[in-house]
Each structure stands twice: as structure tokens, then as C-alpha cells.
Amino acid sequence: MAIPQQTIDQILDRIDLVELIGQRVKLKKTGRTYSGCCPFHQEKSPSFHVYRDKQYYHCFGCQANGNAIRFLMEYESRGFPDVVKELASMASIELPKEQFDTKKPTYKKTQTKPTHSESTDTSPAFKAAHDPFEFIESDHANDFTVLEESFTKEHQEGNLYDLLENIAEYYEQQLTQHTHAQQYFQQRGLTQKTIQSWRLGYAPEGWQHLEQAFPQDIEGIKQIGLIRTSDSGRDFDLLRDRVIFPIRDSKGRVVGFGGRALNNEIKPKYINSPDSDVFHKNQLLYGLYEGGKNKAQDWLMVEGYMDVIALSQANIHGAVATLGTASNTDHLNILFRRNHRITIAFDGDSAGQKAARRTLEIALPLLNDGRELKFFILPDEHDPDSLIRREGVEKFKALWEQSPLLSDFLFALLSHSYDISSPEGKSQVMAELRGLTNLLPQKGSYRYLLNQSFREKLGLGKRFTPKVSNDAALSFNIQTRIEDYAIALLISHPFLYQQFSSLQEHIPKEELLAEILEILKVLFDTLPEEQDAAMYYILGATSEYHHITLELLQRTNIFSLVDTPEKAFNLAQEYTLTLKGTYLRKKMKKPQSLQESQHLRKQLNELTKQISLQLLQ
Template structure:
């Protein structure tokens, strides 16, 4: 069985490697990764790490590594096909049943009768024409019942200039018995590329199409980069341009058949936006009508073997090519193109469909911090509310989602063109985080100054936060955030030194910073747990983490009760804890849930690097030295990537 690469990629995209490996290996959250004891060799301390964002695992002890497919092949000693069948069943993706099904990307090219070669009075010209004729298909058996000749009779016939064939009433277009050979099967990707080139070449011939792009502010380089084109008015222009590829064009939905049985082209009198997949291959087209009377205004290619609009994002390939760091989901093609031309390469758009979990998951693989733009009208609010239900289950710890509400009468395209890049970026930076957006949304619906209104807000919030991943701190942090916003949790407040610097890391060592965060946000322990294997046991933070390890599973769901529970469990250290809480401004620093999670992650990485370097100074053995150095190298890469993404 031959499995196309695009099917393999689709299965891997839909497989959560943490869930898959977690069924075989006991994994613990460690910052943004998951760690456990390696199943491929004997070890007591965990050196096996799973990276959800990269869909990848790696053991620093035995160097085992790979994706979900490799893991199942190695752990069960199974072959590739067996593993793919299991994963295909789990993800609901159909595999080709045999080699014939694997040819779904192919289609039969049609034979086209060649026109007759007019009698030539120039022997050299005739020979030249013959040399450029299509080569016969070597796979086609040729049966020639005629006797062999030293010369080709038809060629000899044409080389008699004094012979007047019209006297015999011959059809000048007639070419006796000569037919163009049938070409080999066509490939849909190749056909799409040829059609894209055809549409590009039509653009210079349409003043209306060129005026449309100029009116939208697009320059020649931008038009070339996005390969924009034009589909003529002719109802059969593709049939005329690609007479041998009618079957392929129908498979792609670019040629339709009317009820009366007549074929016609889907895209006519429209500017064309080629749509590329993550590998840069043209897989479909979007067409925008140039006549406002033509409905609908936008048409996309229908789904086909190579085009699945619910899984694609317009501009993703181009953004990756330009090494975009910040990603923004907008509504339309022109928004994406205008932002790229203005200097914002990370804009993407769905293909005429509402955003879904696949779209957001794809973007989170580019960066853990993404933004979605919405119109400021009622329809935009409804779309934002719908997106919440889709996005919340995807918000694992460390992921950050912002909502960019456009000013009235603006979309991203008009905003960046009329207000400029600086204004656009400023408004983007001011876009509310998910927690602030939810609070603003709910406080508009209910009267938050009354007990009844507060109760309704909390009821709605609980429904929303139940959609968040159960394993992680974000759902607890956001509930705490709402309670503080609504005036709950007034009984216990740490004594805050209002003169303390917000950048108190300068005055307070990272260990105390971590302790303060753990006291105020107990569920951030998942970020610091990994430190237990690296720190000296006599450190205060190490002793606090040991306490957390024993009580973490029993922590109450309520944030305030969890804090009381931790303070009671750590009462033996109450003097040190009181002093740390008084000289830090932890409550202000971690007011937003996203900020608390981000600071905890950064602090943990910093401490991991510190204690790894300390252990490297006095390794117990050569193998431990090698292992610690590998860990440090990996950690340094992670810190570097984090800095780049920010």
C-alpha cells in the first residue's frame, strides 16, 4: 500500500503525541514539555521529553526520537503500514486501499487530433516541423500492417512542389491517418500550477483587473509575489487553453456541467487569488467578481483530492517563507495581502469558512501567541463568541490568544492603508488578552455591580472555563482573575510593598520569585516541578516544591482555598514566606492569568539553566556530565526560541 505524503501529514496533524505516548509512559508536565522515564532504556531519573507543539519526542539518555509513527513502530516492533492503519482509524482519516486508490491525484489526458501540416515548398522547414512533433508514447503498441518503405510516402508526397493536390479535391486540413499520441496521465498538482500560470498571463490583458488591484493599493511586486491573475469572461476559456486536461479540470471543480449538459468554467470575469498549501503547491483558487452585479462576490474552488478548505489558511505558506513571528488571523485575502505589503507578513485568512479548531491548531504550531481580528459590529461580536468555544479547548498552558477588535468602518486592509503601519501595530499591541476580552464581553451582558449580575457572570465563566484543558493552571488562574475583578477574595490579601519595582527580579533572586508565585498561584507548580531533580535539597524553594509534590493532587479547585491549603501545608516556613511576600509585588505582576503563566515559565527556564550549570561544575560521572550538557543545550535552544517569538 502506497500512502501519499499529504495523507501522512494530515494524520500526524490530527494526532496528539502527548495523549498517544501518555497511554504508554507516565508523563508529567514540565514547563511547555512533558517528561517521563524513557520506555526504550532503563533509567530512574526522567530524560524522555515529549513536545506537543512540535509533535516530537526525544530521549537525552539513549537518543531515541521521532514522531507518533516512529514511537508506535519502535515501542511495539510493528511495521509502518500497521501503525498507519491504527492512527488512521483513531483520526478518522481514510487510507488508500490499494495502489489504484493512491492514484487519485492522476487523471487521463485526452488525445487531440493534430492539424494537418500544410504542403511545404521548403524541405528544411518541413524537417524542422517534423522534429518538434510530439514524441510517441513508448507504452502504446503500434501496429503497422502496411509494407515497409525506404521513405515515408506521405513525407515524399509533401516534398513535390509541382504536385497540385487541390486538383483531386483533397481537404487541405486533412492529415491522413496521423493522430497526436495520447500523453501519459496528468497530475492534479501540475495542472493547478499550469492554470495558475495561465491566469497570471491573462492579467496584463485586462485593464479592469489591473485597475482593481491598483485601486486596492497593490504594487507590481506584491502582485507578482502573490501570483495574482485574471479569469477571462469566456465561458470555456479553460477548455480552449487545456483541451487535453478536461477530466482533470472537472475533478478540481474548475469546469462545471450545467443541467443541460453543457460544460462551463467556474471562474469567469474575476481577479484570481491562487491558494497554496503549506508546501507552496497551488491547490485551488479564489475569485473576486469585477462586476458588482455578479453574485456571489467571492468564489473558491470546491473541495477536491488536493484542496480541503477547512484545513487550509491563505497566507500561511507565504508567512512562513518570510519567517513571520507574530500571527494574525483576518477575514479576507486582501487583508492578508495588504498587511504583508505594509510589512506584516504573519496575517492569514480562512477560505470562506468560519475559523475552526484545525485552523487555530495550525497557527499555534507557528507561535504560542496568536491574535484573531474581528469587525467591531454585532456580527463581529457573534463571531468572536463562537471562536471562544472553539479556542478554549486548545489553550494549553503557555498558549496566549488575543482578540483584535477593528475600529468602526475599518477592516485590517483599510486600517493599515489609511491609518498607517505604526497605528495598526499600536492597536494590535493594545488588543485585549482572552481573559480581558471574556470579562468585557460578559460585563456588557450583565450588571456586575449587583450580586445577581456577579452570579450570572460567574455561571457563564464556569461554563467557558470547563472547556479549557483540565490539566493545566490556566482555568484556575482565569477564575481567580474574575473573582478579583468582581470584588471577591477580599479576606486574604498579601501585604504588598507599593514601592516595590515591577521589575523586582533585579532586587529579588529567582528562587524567591518562584516561591512568591507558588504561594499566590498554587497551580503554577506544573512549571516548577522539573526543578526538583536539579536543586540542592536545602534550598527553600526545593523544600516548598517537595511539599507541593505531596499535596498537589489534593489542592482544592477554588483558587482562594488552594492558597489557604498551601499556606497551611507550608506553615513551618511561615516567617520566610511572609518576608518574601512583603517585599515582592507578585499580586500586581501576575494580575492577568496569561502574565502569571508567562512569568512562571520564564522563571522556571532561568532556574533550570542556573542549576544545570551548577551541577555541570561537579558531575558525579562522565555519563552524567554528557547527559547534563545535552539537557543544557536543549534548554538553551528553548530559551532562544522563546526570545525570538517574543
């Protein structure tokens, strides 16, 4: 059954879009709208606007737009039913059950029948209310059927989320009764407010304390893995004599637990709930819900639960930790959906460096243009918790801010492994870099920029100087057009083809730039990785135009104009936008139809906004 459009409209009318987006993106009131940096692409100047009266958002940079449903689907990578169900709940609107009543994670409860000695009341009403299975009289057969169905539904089936919430409350209550567990948190510097905020608890020593506390829910506790069965067939509780860290999902529901041994001699020190129907540790991060609740903008992945909590207590929100597993692509993507720049903290020892290298290899395929990864290398023998206590909050923030970007971290990592004063060492660094950059997305400029940056740092940035004729006919009083600069840039930096490729649908086919772009389109995937080799490769492929291209390389003085990879990339963007505007205006002078004229005008308006935003950055 499709959800009525009237119901969807009603949901959207009741949702305050500014408040919804403001919980995830920092917004500032600007006139009649609220603006901020777009969460869907990298930008320095805000081009993302939220219109409260229209319940609509729009980004003038990447053209992302939509309503509350679209925003949550895109921002949190969620499906339509899940998003609509959450918004309906926020708006207190009931949805059609046929559409959204998916199967809940349930379990069968164990029945505990009360005995007759518990009451002297033997009336049929008492029996029906307290023990329907005793109420079997022929005169009441139909009544019993109804009662049995009701009892089965309400008393024989439990919800795993409810059970986990009840267990979390049980662990919290147990903490108040065990001084030695309270002392652990106090020694770690946690305040009572922090303990309550993070719902910290304690699992008693007993081997069957959960069975005793929840006798009807044993089947459910087994499903979530907190009761295990030994080889001899005896049940026992997984978490015993451990302080407890409840783990919440993105909606704030308790889905699992982490337990730390109070005795350091006990191994393993940490035990986490196993995966279950509601708990998938590879897709969750400890502290993510709490960080979002506190409107965190910057995200830092740390090692342990206590690091997350200590940073939060110091008003540094946005720290998260994996749940006893190594970081993976799901974890990183979760954070990248919240900010284009994320930081990962590592110990400064050799183990920390190995972990950083593993994370680097996992992260590289995810680094599309606009995403940044920073590496926070902690001082020896310190974690974020101990570093804050020793150096203070401001020092910690400063160290975090100074954390190197991936490119700088990677160069330091590789250059320390080889003697870069020798040709052999430089060759080894470039070979290792090539192996890593092959993991980067093929689309985008980052692979090219990273290689160029390394070459320049290693002193390999020798520039090509073409030898051209001094014939006065080639150099006398010739006006250099922007198309000439674009051609020179493409020949000298062929990897920038992707930045120019959007011009191909607008540029007249008789233009030399169109010919160069078509050749690059065919050969792009076969370009040599080395910058100089790629340039010679394209010079060979465009040999029929040598008399023009070589002259343009000299006349534009492109090698002096472009002295860094970043400048080359920025010029490519500038030339592309300017040329696209030129070609659109030419087309508008002779439109094929009124419809085409309107379409061209719309494109030109959007392009003008892009150019304006780029000038502001």
C-alpha cells in the same frame, strides 16, 4: 527500502542550516554562532543557538536540538519522508525511487489525434511520432508496443500540480487582455508589481473557456472542481467574469483559486475552488507561503484576500486569511507553530463580536502555557485594507501593537454584558468565565492565572488570614528556609502544584515538602475551582500538619509577598529551580555510582543554565 545514511549525511552537508532556520526565525550573529528566541517555547532573551560549522541547533531553555531534518519536522509538524524529500530537492540530491516515489495526483488526458491532412509526410517515422495508433504494421509490432507505452506514460497522464500552474498562467494572461478587471485592482490601490507578485488574474465570461484553452485536460479540471456539470448534464466553468486569486500551499505550489465577482450584484461575491486531492481549505491559509517567504515574525489573521495583499504591499508581512471558511483549530495551530503569539482581526460590529466569541471558544483548548492570543478589533466600517489607506501604515501598526491580550479582551467582553457593580453581575461573569476556562488545557497555569485575574478585577480577591498561636516557641528566632516558603506557597496556591511536581524525584521523602506534594498529587484533579475553596480544601487534607503549616503561612507572610497571580507563578518557578539545585548537590556528595555522579552533574549543569537564563529575562 531504507534511505542510506550516507545519502542523509550528504543532504545535511549541503544544507545551510543558518539560512534554513533564518527563513523562519530571526537570527543574529553572536560570535561563532547565530542566536535568536527559540521557536519551540516562549522566551524574552535568546537562548536558541544555531551552529553553522556543526549544522546543529540547540536551545538552552527548553533543550530542543537537532539538525535540519529535525528542525523542519518539529517546526512545521511534518513527517520524515516529506522533509527529507524537500531537503534533497534543495540540495540537488536524487533519492531512491522505491522510498519516495509516492503516487502523484494525476488525471487521464483526452486524446486529440491529428488528421492526415495536417501533413503530406506519410513516412513511418512521422506516423510513429505523431500518431502511434496509426502505426500498426505487422513488421513493426514490437516497435508499436514500446511507442504505445511511451505515449501512454508521457501523453495520456497529466499531473494536477502542473495543470493548476498552467491555469494560473492562463488567468494571469487573461488579466492583461481585460481592462475592466485591471481597473478593479487599480481602484483597490494595487500596484503592477503587487499584481504580478501575487499572480492575480481574471477568468473570462465564457461558460466553457477552460475547455477551449485546455481541451486535453478536461478530466483534470473536473477533478480540481473548476468544471462543473449542471442538472441537465451540461458542463460549465465554475469561475466566470471574476478576478482571480491563486492559492498556494506551504511549498509555493498553486493548489486552488479564489474568484471575486466584478459585479457586486452577483452572489456569492467570492467563490473558491472546492476541496480536491491537492486542495484542503481547512488546512490552508491564504498568504502563509508569501509571509514565510518574506520571513514574517508576527502573524495576523484577517478576513479577506485583499486585506492580505494590501498589508503586504504596505510591507506588513504575516497577514493570512482563511479560504472562505471560519477559522478552525488547524488554522490556529499552523500559526502557533510559527509564533507563540498570534493576533486575529475582527470587525467592531455585533457580527464581529460573535465571530470573536466563536474563535475564542475554538482557541482556548490550544492555549498551552506560553501561547498568547490577541484580538485586533477594527474601527467601525473598516477592514485592514481601508484602515491603512485612511490612517496610514504607522497608525495601523500602533493599533495592532495595542491589541488586547485574550485575558483583557475576555474581561471587557463579559463585563460589558453584565452589571459588575452588583454581586449578581459579578457572579454571572465568573459563571461564564468558568464555562470558558473549562475549555483550557488542564495542564499548565493559565486556567488558574485567568481565574485569579478576574477575581481581582472584580474585587473578589479577599485574602485568608490564619489564626495561629502566639506561643513564643513557635516564632522566637526561627530561620525561615526556602522549603518553608515553598510549602506556604503550595498551601495558599494549590494550583501551582504542577510547577513544583518535578521536585518529587529529587526531594527526600522525609521532608514535609515531599509529604505536601504527595497529597497534592493525589488530590490535584479534585481541587475546587475557587482559589479560597482550594486552599481550605488542602488545609483540611493536611490537617495532621496544622501546627506547622499555619505557622508557616504567618511566618512567611506569604499573602503579602504574593499579591498577584503572576508573582505567585514566578515565585513557584524560582523556588523549584533553587530547590532542585539544592537536592542535586546533596545527592552528588554521596552518589551511588560513577554513572549516577555523571548523570547528576549533567542535570546540575543544565539547571545552572536555566537559572542563568531566568535571571536574564
